[in-house]
Amino acid sequence: MLFNFATALVFLIFGGLFVLLNLGISRILQARNPHPVKISTYECGELPEGESWIQFNIRFYVVALVFLIFEVEIIFLFPWALVFKDLGLFAFVEMMIFVFILLVGLAYVWAKGDLDWDKPQSVPAPELSQSYEQKEVTETVDS
Amino acid sequence: MRELITTLANGQTFLANLPEVVLNIIFISLGAVVLTTVCAVLALVGVYMERKVSAHIQDRVGPMYVGGFHGWLQTAADALKLLLKEDIVPALADKKLHFFAPILVFGATLATFAVLPFGRHYVMSDMNIGILYILAISSLVVIGTILAGWASNNKWSLLGAMRSAAQVVSFEIPASLAILVIIMAVGSMNLGEIVNVQVGGIHKWLIWKFFPFNLLAFIIYFIATLAETNRAPFDLPEAESEIVAGFHTEYSGFKWAAFFLAEYANMFMVGVVGATLFLGGWSSPFGDFMNSGPFQIFWIFAKAFGLIFVQIWIRWTLPRVRVDQLMYTSWKVLTPFAFVAIIGVGFYMIL
């Protein structure tokens, strides 16, 4: 058992080392032309505006919350699934009660609309102004 | 792997003189190096395949020039180019975390390769809770993504990272529940044992067992992993029309390549796990025919690349979904159906 986990750990470390090694190689090979514009924050060529702070929607939190609760449920479901073959009906009923209680929670957040993200409202397409349309047409003809 | 080491230690080679601990360390490191290379090469193959398949789907030819035959060296040349590129770190970025995030993401991806069975004896770490380990270690990738987005100190990076994290965690639940169906049927979390019950031909594959519930579970698993690897039609975190390149907007050079390699390695990992759980893993679909030694590696690769091909095919067929549709798919379609599959299999097994 220790051998298996040690192997996994070595793999994790080697993955990191692989990136480090290549970063080192890259450091030797790469061209370096530092320029203040290069290291400014990228905003599609515009000058960066404001701080990179966005008021995130609280729904991100609710999704993470529902995920966490179900993740915890899953850590009980896995050992249950291992012994399910042997224990049969009894274990099945127990687990169904467990799952049902948690599905009530899912039903709650579902009914309260916590899982609905804001849908884009279907706005009728704005009428194109006459002059704009004409300009488009003439430009195409010209080119 | 363990047996191999013991045989070598007991054999009449020069290796027999070394203590077992040293042998273990040598072999684990060797395996790690080999699989790191395999992982990188697989990512390159995956990128090449994506380009070629997408090109043919769109009725063009894709890269044709580099390396002669159908541009097969194109991705290798791209990798070389990425090594030569300047590594730009934004002035406002958190330098330490900016550096650390790609390492974490690639390391976590490679760590999942340790337990993947490429054949009856070709598995580095035959862990008894292998599949749970994969689920656990994959969550490090999410953390790496959030850290990368935050460390870049860029609006789009952060928004992309949050989107990516929310998406991955939402789809992790249906994926885990679909995997659970297999564990119920086999009674083991060891990937090797899961394959062992499927040896003997295509009719023994677990996807056909408990029809139609395992098939349903496979479909759920496939869709969920599609979203977990940020593939189209669920590639919102990288929706270039909305948020530039998502969480790796501020990454360049090899740090960016690390994310890219990790993404394709993840695709491959997901394909191998899907093939192992549902499609017989390394076993041949024709019973004993071509089921020995190296053929096992061929079969697992063929199945995994088959799944990757379907992923690419879907990417170039379907348009991107909206965020609300994404959440709808995960919580209101896949999760309830995954529970239906579990309950259905439970009934099958009791009756």
Add this chain to the structure above:
Amino acid sequence: MTVGLEHYLVLSAALFSLGLLAVITKKNAVTVLMGIELILNAANINFVAFARFIDTDLDGQIFAIFVIVTAAASAAVALAIVLNLYERLHSINLEEADSLAG
């Protein structure tokens, strides 16, 4: 094998102390929560160590699983409260949040 129960217990005690330090010194509510998680981890190490060295049944490990579950539930509720607080006060500094008037 020289590493025994006491080594694990000392490690756990040290981890507990660090968590406690975070809880009593930090002003930010989220950091305080992180400290609480450290304390729970320390307790878990004790449970598992006892399960290994004193009571070789797995009861200690099951307890640890229940502790993890409780930690998850408490983190979920606590963070919800923190978010709520932030919406009201636009700060999650615990010194400013000592009013019960809501």
Add this chain to the structure above:
Amino acid sequence: MSLFDVIFYLFAAFTLASAALMVVSKNIVHSAVGLLFSFFGVAGIYVLLAADFLAVVQVLVYVGGILILLLFGVMLTQRITSVDMRTGTLQLVPAILAVAGIFVILFRVIRTTSWNIVPEAEAQFIPTAEKIGYLLMTDFLIPFEIVSVLLLAALIGAAFIARKGT
């Protein structure tokens, strides 16, 4: 000192160092990274204690669940500039003294107690997941079902509180 001991000391040092990083760090995201390493180190300690299932659960729930939730909480409540991300500390010196005192007391207690350790032979490295499944379905059935109620309460309560804030 055997290899096992060396690994234990490495993991212990790693866990404590990253926990210290979490406490010392002024930046809250750096604190979260410290916490990440610390959780990971504790998972390693679990493996050394022959609790393989628990180690994976530790990573799955703490790193994959709680830490992500914490990071989401940070992103939702902080202005993401380095100035505002700093978290101040209160009464540092007396707190360190008090905590050090507590640690010394704990250390003394651990050293002086005579622990009733069972013979080493019984403590083998055997897979635990299946046994935990049996125990949950038999001896720990009532707590197991209560957990579902607890989780339900946490889910509904937290969703309710979070929604009220907006």
